[in-house]
Amino acid sequence: MTGKGDVPRSFEAPRIVRLERNLYAACFSLMKLLPARYILDRAQAAGRLLPGGSVVETTSGTFGLALAMTTAVRGFELTLVTANSLIDPPLRRRLEQLGASLHVVEDASGSGAQAERLMLLKKVLERRPETYWPQQYDNPDNRWAYGSFAESVCREIGRVDCLVGCVGSGGSLCGTGGLLREMFAELVILAVDTQNSVLFGHPPGPRLLRGLGNSVLPSNLQHELIDDVHWVGVLPAFAAARQLYRQHAVFMGPTSGAAALVAAWYARRQPDATTLVILPDEGHRYQHTLYNDDWLVGIKGWPVDVPREPVTLSRIEAAGEGDWTRLAWARRALATVTAGSCRS
Amino acid sequence: MASSRRDRQNPRFDQAAEQGNERSGPHLKLGTGRAIAHHGEILQGVFENEDGHLLRGLITLPLAAQQSTATYWPNGPGRIRTRPPGRGKAAKAAALTLKHLGFANIGGDLTIESDIPIGHGYGSSTADVVAAIRAVAAGAGVNLRCSTLSKLAVQAEGASDAIAYGEQMVLFAHRQGDIIEHLGGDYPPLQVVGFRSGGARPIDTLNLPRARYDQQQIAQFKALRGLAFRAVKQQDPRLIGYVATASARIGQHHLAKPDLETILNLAKAFDACGVQVSHSGTLMGVIFDPTEPGVVQRSRLLRDQLERSGYEGVITFFVNVDGVFRQ
Ligand SMILES: Cc1ncc(COP(=O)(O)O)c(C=O)c1O
Numbered sequence: 041m042t043g044k045g046d047v048p049r050s051f052e053a054p055r056i057v058r059l060e061r062n063l064y065a066a067c068f069s070l071m072k073l074l075p076a077r078y079i080l081d082r083a084q085a086a087g088r089l090l091p092g093g094s095v096v097e098t099t100s101g102t103f104g105l106a107l108a109m110t111t112a113v114r115g116f117e118l119t120l121v122t123a124n125s126l127i128d129p130p131l132r133r134r135l136e137q138l139g140a141s142l143h144v145v146e147d148a149s150g151s152g153a154q155a156e157r158l159m160l161l162k163k164v165l166e167r168r169p170e171t172y173w174p175q176q177y178d179n180p181d182n183r184w185a186y187g188s189f190a191e192s193v194c195r196e197i198g199r200v201d202c203l204v205g206c207v208g209s210g211g212s213l214c215g216t217g218g219l220l221r222e223m224f225a226e227l228v229i230l231a232v233d234t235q236n237s238v239l240f241g242h243p244p245g246p247r248l249l250r251g252l253g254n255s256v257l258p259s260n261l262q263h264e265l266i267d268d269v270h271w272v273g274v275l276p277a278f279a280a281a282r283q284l285y286r287q288h289a290v291f292m293g294p295t296s297g298a299a300a301l302v303a304a305w306y307a308r309r310q311p312d313a314t315t316l317v318i319l320p321d322e323g324h325r326y327q328h329t330l331y332n333d334d335w336l337v338g339i340k341g342w343p344v345d346v347p348r349e350p351v352t353l354s355r356i357e358a359a360g361e362g363d364w365t366r367l368a369w370a371r372r373a374l375a376t377v378t379a380g381s382c383r384s
Numbered sequence: 385m386a387s388s389r390r391d392r393q394n395p396r397f398d399q400a401a402e403q404g405n406e407r408s409g410p411h412l413k414l415g416t417g418r419a420i421a422h423h424g425e426i427l428q429g430v431f432e433n434e435d436g437h438l439l440r441g442l443i444t445l446p447l448a449a450q451q452s453t454a455t456y457w458p459n460g461p462g463r464i465r466t467r468p469p470g471r472g473k474a475a476k477a478a479a480l481t482l483k484h485l486g487f488a489n490i491g492g493d494l495t496i497e498s499d500i501p502i503g504h505g506y507g508s509s510t511a512d513v514v515a516a517i518r519a520v521a522a523g524a525g526v527n528l529r530c531s532t533l534s535k536l537a538v539q540a541e542g543a544s545d546a547i548a549y550g551e552q553m554v555l556f557a558h559r560q561g562d563i564i565e566h567l568g569g570d571y572p573p574l575q576v577v578g579f580r581s582g583g584a585r586p587i588d589t590l591n592l593p594r595a596r597y598d599q600q601q602i603a604q605f606k607a608l609r610g611l612a613f614r615a616v617k618q619q620d621p622r623l624i625g626y627v628a629t630a631s632a633r634i635g636q637h638h639l640a641k642p643d644l645e646t647i648l649n650l651a652k653a654f655d656a657c658g659v660q661v662s663h664s665g666t667l668m669g670v671i672f673d674p675t676e677p678g679v680v681q682r683s684r685l686l687r688d689q690l691e692r693s694g695y696e697g698v699i700t701f702f703v704n705v706d707g708v709f710r711q
Binding site: 082180181183184185186187188190191192193194195196197198199215218219220222223224 | 599600602603604605606607608609610611613614615618620622623626627629630633
């Protein structure tokens with residue numbers, strides 16, 4: 041589909057840049073445009089979403105923005121359910137200017153209010169049952185949306201030996217990784233998570249690095265694909281994002297910093313392997329935070345140096361926001377790893 | 385929209401027919417045409433065209449060592465008779481070509497000599513059809529673009545493959561006869577040890593049910609198309625091996641080769657690039673990089689092992705290398 045109603049599609053492909061001889065980065069302006077467009081395409085093709093229809097999703101970030109852009113140009117009504125701890129005024133203005141309606145849940149504890157948000161979403165669905173809910177966490181189309189990205193990777197790089205990416209829903213890493221591994225059986229997949237995220241077995245808690253990690257377990261995260269998991273705290277993630285900008289003039293968000301940190305470490309250790317890292321969004325949204333020294337001085341523990349290597353753990357163990365930890369996951373199911381961790 | 389696209393791809397397709405109407409019979413002379421066999425596919429699946437529509441498509445693995453040769457003798461108004469008799473698709477292709485070139489209702493004799501085995505997926509019928517089209521075109525003293533040839537071939541037999549393109553690697557919509565994507569040039573150099581599954585019977589390809597693909601497979605085909613493009617650009621046989629192997633695995637959901645896993649293990653043991661199959665036949669092939677050291681020895685050992693294991697039709701053939709077609 042090209043022409044009217046498809047402008048965001050032109051923005052969905054990343055620029056693939058070569059950071060080092062053996063390290064490539066896929067720099068997305070807004071990675072979530074890809075699953076947002078694909079999921080809506082599929083819903084429209086199936087007749088689940090009719091012209092002028094309505095869409096609802098619970099999201100705190102970039103998936104909401106991508107949905108707002110895509111629904112705006114396609115003439116759908118969009119309702120987003122979020123929490124006051126998650127949404128900043130500039131993003132709120134952008135969403136509203138694109139025509140989205142926002143329901144903002146109170147979240148005094150700062151945990152993300154996932155349960156309250158879901159309850160509110162259910163109410164919207166009960167009131168208007170024809171409303172389409174994309175369900176990025178559990179909808180497998182979130183993964184298959186990355187077919188076109190895997191195609192670009194193959195066209196521009198060819199064989200890849202290691203893929204590094206953040207996990208929020210799991211869509212980008214498990215979609216891309218699953219497709220690449222079908223061709224390159226030895227592909228190593230490194231997942232980047234953060235402290236206090238339940239994705240790889242931490243007990244839930246406040247997360248300062250937003251965009252990756254989760255307080256619920258999405259089925260788009262397929263643990264059996266993952267070779268190694270890295271938990272990057274907010275401080276090394278910020279420092280790494282700034283270093284990426286300073287060294288390569290690649291201006292990306294904080295989750296990109298975390299992913300780039302892990303990828304550069306792997307590429308240094310494996311000079312003969314071709315490593316590719318997925319960088320999910322640009323730095324513009326974070327100019328008043330991570331790229332603003334006055335704001336950063338208010339962050340406990342800042343400044344930090346960019347760490348050279350992670351602390352390797354032998355079992356799942358939460359650490360602090362200044363830490364970068366790693367566990368050899370070895371393509372195991374979550375239950376297998378947590379059972380092992382309890383025993384030791 | 386659809387027709388303007390066709391015109392763009394084949395600017396002379398309709399034009400030639402119109403001009404031809406002003407011509408008449410006497411320009412026709414005896415003509416000969418040849419076409420090569422193939423050894424199944426490197427990739428088969430569904431692919432998006434420019435408009436975002438999904439089309440069934442494939443990348444053919446050419447087998448130049450086996451050929452069909454057609455000779456056309458013009459013979460005034462009447463029917464096309466074939467020798468051997470009963471080559472109806474080739475006769476139809478010849479008649480369509482005559483009509484396309486403006487020689488309506490002209491008949492003739494079409495002789496087909498082919499060393500391509502029938503029914504195993506070597507594309508014997510397409511080779512006859514393409515050879516017949518080329519023979520008629522030669523008789524009329526005209527050149528036909530590969531795209532025109534492929535269109536005529538599809539009209540004659542319902543589905544075709546990309547052998548008209550020779551060593552140009554293309555992603556081909558075999559039911560429309562259109563190119564989905566020119567993959568950028570020649571096939572990378574390939575050495576293939578090909579064979580038929582033991583005891584396999586010929587398959588009636590047109591009566592196979594059409595494969596249905598799920599979203600995961602459709603996404604996989606996108607990645608495989610990208611890798612095929614890269615393989616041509618880098619002239620890298622290893623990448624062709626990855627594409628063919630992944631495509632063969634997906635093919636297991638449709639027309640399963642019972643011994644694919646065995647062959648994949650053999651390919652690994654002999655450090656081959658990968659395994660290809662014919663998605664509507666019984667052929668399988670182990671792909672080597674002919675430029676690698678030790679490949680002659682390794683492929684010979686594999687060949688011996690396959691023969692000892694009872695595989696039929698074991699051949700070694702080459703694509704885009706200096707020297708021999710076949711050993
Ligand atoms: C900035 C950012 N980074 C990383 C991710 C994680 O991507 P995924 O949901 O595909 O796992 C997201 C997801 O929303 C994101 O917004």
